[in-house]
Amino acid sequence: MDNSAMPASFSDHHSWYTSTLSSIGNIPSSSLLYTYDHVMHGFSAVLSQSQVEQLEQIPGHIATFSEASGHFHTTHTREFLGLKQKVGLWPASRFGKDVIIGIIDTGIWPESESFNDKGMPPAPAVLVKLGPNSTLQTVTTNLLVPDFSIKE
Numbered sequence: 001m002d003n004s005a006m007p008a009s010f011s012d013h014h015s016w017y018t019s020t021l022s023s024i025g026n027i028p029s030s031s032l033l034y035t036y037d038h039v040m041h042g043f044s045a046v047l048s049q050s051q052v053e054q055l056e057q058i059p060g061h062i063a064t065f066s067e068a069s070g071h072f073h074t075t076h077t078r079e080f081l082g083l084k085q086k087v088g089l090w091p092a093s094r095f096g097k098d099v100i101i102g103i104i105d106t107g108i109w110p111e112s113e114s115f116n117d118k119g120m121p122p123a124p125a126v127l128v129k130l131g132p133n134s135t136l137q138t139v140t141t142n143l144l145v146p147d148f149s150i151k152e
Contacts, residue, residue: 003041005060017043024054 001017010016014035021027033044042062047055052064083090090096 001042002060002062006041013037013041013043017045020055020058020060021045021047024051024058027051 001013001020003013006013006016010019014037017035018029018032021032027045027047031046033046036042036044044067055061056064085091
């Protein structure tokens with residue numbers, strides 16, 4: 001949605017989106033799933049094709065993206081990467097022993113099937129200290145969550 005198209009009568013984007021949806025038909029408020037207002041302005045909602053077509057005619061509408069389903073690629077990285085047990089990078093790196101790869105992802109969901117421990121070896125016994133104000137918590141065998149704060 002075009003941020004500059006929001007009428008002054010609305011105090012926030014959520015109210016505008018709710019009103020916009022109600023103007024295109026009998027849409028329950030539960031159809032509005034999420035309001036985006038940080039990097040971009042818009043919302044996600046459950047709509048029929050005819051409701052989408054009506055929405056696309058409303059001033060301020062920029063684009064509509066249909067939901068796309070993704071599939072988990074793996075929780076077993078070595079098979080996914082095609083690493084061999086006897087030759088190559090995998091044995092040369094001692095099979096990743098004591099290697100922890102850090103990823104900052106504010107949208108991580110530990111309950112996701114992607115972090116299922118089934119068939120995984122035990123978590124490493126090593127505890128990594130990130131600094132004087134940090135701790136490391138094991139959530140699943142293959143997910144470690146650092147808690148870090150900076151005091152000024």
